[in-house]
Amino acid sequence: MNSFEDLIAWQKARRLTKAVYDVTRRGEFAKDHGLSGQIQRAAVSVMSNIAEGFERNRRAEFHQFLSVAKASSAEVRNTLAAGFVVAVIIALEDFWYSALKFWLITRYS
Numbered sequence: 001m002n003s004f005e006d007l008i009a010w011q012k013a014r015r016l017t018k019a020v021y022d023v024t025r026r027g028e029f030a031k032d033h034g035l036s037g038q039i040q041r042a043a044v045s046v047m048s049n050i051a052e053g054f055e056r057n058r059r060a061e062f063h064q065f066l067s068v069a070k071a072s073s074a075e076v077r078n079t080l081a082a083g084f085v086v087a088v089i090i091a092l093e094d095f096w097y098s099a100l101k102f103w104l105i106t107r108y109s
Contacts, residue, residue, distance in 0.1 A: 001054075003054075004050060004051040004054035004055065007050060007054060009050050009066075009069075010047060010050045010051060010054075013043075013046040013047040013050055013069070014047055016043055016046060016047075016073075016076065017040075017043040017044055017046070017047055020039055020040055020043040020076065021040060021043075023080075024036035024039060024040055027087070028083070028086065028087045028090060029083055032083070032086065035079060035082065035083055035086065038075075038079050039075075039076055039079040039080060039083070042072050042073075042075040042076045042079060043072075043076050045068075045069070045072035045075075046069045046072045046073050046076065047069075049065045049066070049068045049069035049072060050065065050066065050069050052065055053065025053066055053068075053069070
């Protein structure tokens with residue numbers, strides 16, 4: 001291998017980063033700049049750590065950077081899960097608000 005771009009792990013991390021940016025530019029994620037920024041930075045960190053570790057040219061350092069990349073991958077998964085929880089809470093709030101509004105209108109109209 002001549003460059004980090006040849007690594008399958010880096011190629012997958014690049015696809016992950018693209019997918020994260022695609023998801024965070026739509027829906028509720030797009031409205032939550034803190035959450036979307038955090039997951040975007042974590043995804044880029046996966047790519048960056050794989051690349052930086054490869055360029056160190058020492059196996060021990062490469063393994064260390066792969067470990068950091070793996071931790072950043074966990075951060076992506078965790079933040080995605082947090083985004084899902086927030087989206088579910090917002091959907092439930094919308095549902096209960098609509099149900100309460102319907103009940104009030106039918107009861108007092």
